[in-house]
Amino acid sequence: MNTSISKIEQEIIEEFELFDNWIDKYDYLIDLGKSLPKIDESEKTLENIITGCQSQVWLNAKKIDNNIVFTADSDAIMTKGIIAILIRVLSHQKPNDIINAKLDFIKTIGLNEQLSQTRANGLTSMIKKIKIYALALK
């Protein structure tokens, strides 16, 4: 599972290059959102919630061996799609690698521009929360 972060980022960039219109790109995000494994209702707590004005995200982390494993959920499907991408890149990675990840691929695949400021803020909050977990579980 421990493929390096930059390698996974490159894979995602290549996948997104295949889309030549927004509908395909968003369909893909929606599919990713739908395929993200559900988390238990008991894991949706006030401690792990990231509240935005528009949608809510619950993000959990635990340490397995020396890696951090993330699970997450959201009430909005496209937000879930975005978390699914973040999890694919950052889950099962070492804390230091997560903390140091620059995540330039987000800009490359146009996620940050496609998303409204509101959502972009949500994305920033998600990355922040992921890094805080990595720091805490180091």
Next chain:
Amino acid sequence: MNKKSNIRDRFPLLNVKVNSNTLIYFDNAATTQKPKEVIDEITKYYQEENSNIHRGVHHLSQISTDNFEECRVKVQEFLNAEFSHEIIFTKGTTDSINLVSTCFQDQLQKGDEIIISEMEHHSNIVPWQMCCQKTGANLKVVQIDDRGNLDMTHFKEIISNKTKIVAITHISNSLGTINPVKEIIQLSHDKNAKVLIDGAQAAAHLKVDVQDLDVDFYCFSAHKLFGPTGVGVLYGKEKILNSLSPYQGGGEMIEKVELYKSTYAPLPHKFEAGTPNIAGVIAFKKSINLIQEIGLQEISNYEDKLLQYATEKLLEIKGLDIIGTSEKKSAIISFNIKGIHHYDLGVLLDKMGVAIRTGHHCTQPVMVRFGVPGTARISFAYYNTFEEIDSCIIAINKAKKMLL
């Protein structure tokens, strides 16, 4: 209808492309687009007239002052206020409400009561909560029924001689309900309570006559009436405004300043400390002209037709539920589609060039009341068309197909 297509041409932004589609702007309850004459007036002010008002003796200052004060008279006429000095310019509806909720504190004592309703915008909730915290007054809340109507029986139960002020919205920004404000004002006056009406959603859509309503305070924002942002109106009855202490201290609001004490200017300047949004106020006059040119009756009739048509079309979409189904509604439709988060819908509609609003619309208690985290909201202005509604319905169906 010809009249209307001409009007559309006067709004440059309505021809802008969004994500390669011609914009369909259905977020008018948040803010309306601006006609060219309003935009031009702002430019003209800064290019030809810019100067500070009221104090200057020079040529430009007199022009600006005259134009600024002409707008006050325009608003007086628009609301049918008795005097132009009953019109206070503020930053917006929120600012107007905060002015009243702050300045009214001197007249409140512990145990007094303030009534708001469950359907208020946060701007007509939070200032009163703060006012209660400061004064020891208690907040009472009128409930709403399942269709989004104010429960007038409940209102009559909670209003009493302890009630000092009633602050209610004219039209709900999330449900579209038009409230029976005249009846509310009469019932409140029977108990000697003052009434503030939040007219943010009403002033551009129906005729407001403050003398006929006998309302004590009426507030609205220019930007929801095709005018600039940063300009608001507070109408207050002369006698009541005179009884309030000033809101902010500073230039303009004084009569005489000594180092340790000052006397204040008469109305309206007493409540207008500091340099106001001169360009905005001057341009606001142009937007009122436009509304008067079309006529509020015509606006209201046409928007009713848009509302009716859109409601019928939306209800044809399976799983779509409208929140706010009062018989007396303004052209605002809040809805959810079963299995779809309002936010996902909003993002996809945006990709198709349809601008709607999603979320709680700054009315979280309404969302709690109806048990939803938020809604998608469509809100119309006079420049919207039936064709745009058709395109929006196609876009909603397309988004629905992608999301389900």
